[in-house]
Amino acid sequence: MLGxxxxxxxxxxxxxxxTTPCELLYAYLVPSAAAAAATLYDGLDIxxxxxxxxxxxxxxxxxxxxxxxxxxxxxxxxxxxxxVTGILVVYRPLNQSRDKxx
Numbered sequence: 339m340l341g342x343x344x345x346x347x348x349x350x351x352x353x354x355x356x357t358t359p360c361e362l363l364y365a366y367l368v369p370s371a372a373a374a375a376a377t378l379y380d381g382l383d384i385x386x387x388x389x390x391x392x393x394x395x396x397x398x399x400x401x402x403x404x405x406x407x408x409x410x411x412x413x414x415x416x417x418x419x420x421x422v423t424g425i426l427v428v429y430r431p432l433n434q435s436r437d438k439x440x
Contacts, residue, residue, distance in 0.1 A: 349425055352417035360432055361408060361430045362408040365392065366402070367399060367425050368399045370421050376417070378414070384418060386413070
């Protein structure tokens with residue numbers, strides 16, 4: 339969308355990344371141990387619609403790179419962390435300018 343710029347956030351615990359509609363562009367999970375997992379939700383908490391659960395049996399980082407942006411109409415929440423050092427999430431706010439997102 340013209341006027342909307344991607345935002346990137348490194349998070350280490352459950353967090354609301356956007357309270358307004360956005361598009362999920364990319365995520366990169368860095369595990370702290372084997373059997374790592376984190377879940378991305380369209381919403382403001384774990385009651386939102388599950389977009390993806392990133393799971394990794396080995397202690398190896400994994401990317402989530404959808405072929406097209408995923409619309410998160412209710413916002414974007416990342417939670418349900420297990421053995422995760424952090425996760426980089428790249429998303430594009432909709433109907434907001436870059437100044438409002440900063």
